[in-house]
Amino acid sequence: MDIRFSGFGGQGIIKCGLITGKALSLFDGKNATLTQSIGPEARGSACSSQLVISSDRVLYPYIVAPEVLVCMSQESYERYEPDLRDGGLLLVDEDLVRNAKPRGKTKMYSIPATRIAEELGNKIVMNLVMLGFFTAITEVVSTGAMKKALPGLVPSRSLELNEEAFDRGYEFGREALAGSEKSEEALV
Amino acid sequence: MKKTKADPKGVLTGAHYLDGDYAIAEGGLAAGCRFFAGYPITPSTETAERFVERIPYVGGVFIQMEDELASITALIGAAWAGKKAMTVTSGPGFSLMMENLGLACMMEVPLVIANVQRGGPSTGLPTYVGQQDMMQAKWGSHGDYEIIALSPDSPQECFDLTVDAFNLSETYRVPVLLMTDECVGHMYEKVVIPPADEIEVVERKWYDGPKDEYLPYKPDEDLVPFMIKAGDGYRFHTTGLTHDERGYPVINAECQNVCVPHLVEKIRQNADKIIRFEEEETDGADVVVVSYGITSRVAIPAVQKAREVGIKVGTLRLITVWPFPEKRIKELAGKIKAFVVPEINYGQVVYEVERCAYGQAPAIHVPHCGGWVHDPEDIFKAIKGAVK
Structure with a gap:
């Protein structure tokens, strides 16, 4: 499975990949290879981290058409959405990405991640809100593994806040999933 | 050559999620490297950063040099002072190191250089992968000599092969080049660092004979001469000029015919043991x-x-x-x-x-x-x- 986290430099996009990759590799028994797009223009412009996940050894390290795309900025949505595999999952911060919509068989889920983080007292944890949301929607990684991966990757003084942010995003994701299942049932 | 176990101080035992660059620093520390001199260059800088972060807890020296010429020269000095020494660079810095890579070969100094290759020539593609320095690794400095070069395919192997690089370097008194690349250097994967007592490290072949009889370039049976630590009271001389067993310059064809074949043969005759x-x-x-x-x-x-x-x-x-x-x-x-x-x-x-x-x-x-x-x-x- 190929996953891309994207947004702008400074949002913790690389950290999203690091936490998820560490969780999968060290605690969920998977192989997860993380690569990152780094350039001289890193801070403030489009930035992304890519994870290739496999139960076997990862051979080709880069992603081509990801199954999951997480967008935390307008620019990253416009740049990376066309690469999303048909039938893939698109996760967006609904306040930062305007006019996002699913295409073909892709499914879209949105969350006001930055706003939730602000409610928690610090918008810097918006990436953890998004990771909680991502964990609930995709089910590619266990919550236990994600929590275990946090120490060492977030400052110890804000570990609790980061965990809280993750939980809020996770709950939001569970509710979104339940909601979308209901609406699908209604259609049937 | 004496094999021992790694000093636990430098070994971060456990499973980690690391990129190749960080794993190189961990490999160096596990192998006993306690001296690092370098000049930052993408995509290798993370190795230096990691070393800087860790060295206060392990005990050792990191110096940010003015350039890559100075970096490799500092390594030569540190190695003669008895330390295991390494640096890390990429294409442009590797080019600058070539002259004194030859000096290290001529002086038979153990040291490790990691080259996290990026696209070249010249400044090329600082943040993107290349494998374009492979022949430079072999032939980059002037004159006849042999080096050892290893190529890791993963962050795990960046750790493992950096340990091996030090061991080979100490065994043969020769610079060893870890020829990795931007993709492996910047790629994060699981890296398992074993307990210190499971990591075999080679200790330099120290001379312990009478002080006035030490010959820094007299080959032992395995063709590799003994070393001493500068400052320990042994009289020794070392030079980039063609030299005799005492390390004194002898500028003639006869001496060249002993000195140069020695540099080449100590690797060629041991090739079967080195090659993997x-x-x-x-x-x-x-x-x-x-x-x-x-x-x-x-x-x-x-x-x-x-x-x-x-x-x-x-x-x-x-x-x-x-x-x-x-x-x-x-x-x-x-x-x-x-x-x-x-x-x-x-x-x-x-x-x-x-x-x-x-x-x-x-x-x-x-x-x-x-x-x-x-x-x-x-x-x-x-x-x-x-x-x-």
């Missing part, structure tokens, strides 16, 4: 894909696809690139139809394969000028073309 490679399904193969570093991973999907369409393909992954597994390539060449050699350059190691095949089988190159890894489809096409 991994082979799969080469028995009965029609094509053997020879590759190294990240390209050896990218080649596997192509090999698998070729097997699915009935082509008999084997693989040979170079772990040691220099010295080159000449004998094995020659043996294989007599049994197969062709070698396929993908590498992220416009033709380097492929020429070595061609040379070692002695005309028995062609070596088909799959070039890539850098900036990305191969599309496995291009390697597949080359394999298919090779059996036509």
Whole structure:
């Protein structure tokens, strides 16, 4: 499975990949290879981290058409959405990405991640809100593994806040999933 | 040469999620490296950063030098002072180190240089992958000499092979080059660091005879001379000039005829002990894909696809690139139809394969000028073309 986290430099996009990759590799028994797009223009412009996940050894390290795309900025949505595999999952911060919509068989889920983080007292944890949301929607990684991966990757003084942010995003994701299942049932 | 166990102070035992650059720093620390001098350059800087972060807890020295010329020269000094020393760089810095790489070879100084290769020539592609310094690693400095070069294919191997690099360097009193690349250097994967007592490290062959009888360039039975620590009271002389066993300059053909063959032969005669490679399904193969570093991973999907369409393909992954597994390539060449050699350059190691095949089988190159890894489809096409 190929996953891309994207947004702008400074949002913790690389950290999203690091936490998820560490969780999968060290605690969920998977192989997860993380690569990152780094350039001289890193801070403030489009930035992304890519994870290739496999139960076997990862051979080709880069992603081509990801199954999951997480967008935390307008620019990253416009740049990376066309690469999303048909039938893939698109996760967006609904306040930062305007006019996002699913295409073909892709499914879209949105969350006001930055706003939730602000409610928690610090918008810097918006990436953890998004990771909680991502964990609930995709089910590619266990919550236990994600929590275990946090120490060492977030400052110890804000570990609790980061965990809280993750939980809020996770709950939001569970509710979104339940909601979308209901609406699908209604259609049937 | 004495084998011991790693000093637990430098060993971060456990499972980690690290990129290749960080793993190189951890490998160095585990191997006993306590001196690092370097100049930052993308995509290798993370190794220096990691070393800086860790060294206050391990005990040792890090110096940010004014440039790469100074970096390698500081390593030579530190090694003579008894330390295991390393630096890390990329193409442009590697070029600057070439003159004193020759000095280290001539002085027979153990040290480790990691080159996290990026696309070149010149400033090229600072943030993107290349494998374009492979021949420079072998031939970059002037004159005749031999070095050892290793090529890791993953962050785990960045750790493992950095430990090996130090061990080889100490064993043969020679600079060892860890030829990795931006892709592996910046790629995060699981890296398992074993307990210190499971990591074998080589201790330098120290001289402990009478002080006035020490000869820094008198070969021992294994062709490698003993070392001392500068400042321990031994009189010694070392120079880049052609020298005798005392290390004194002797500028004539006779001395050159002893000094230079010695530098070359201590590696060539031990080549079988140094060379490591991994082979799969080469028995009965029609094509053997020879590759190294990240390209050896990218080649596997192509090999698998070729097997699915009935082509008999084997693989040979170079772990040691220099010295080159000449004998094995020659043996294989007599049994197969062709070698396929993908590498992220416009033709380097492929020429070595061609040379070692002695005309028995062609070596088909799959070039890539850098900036990305191969599309496995291009390697597949080359394999298919090779059996036509």
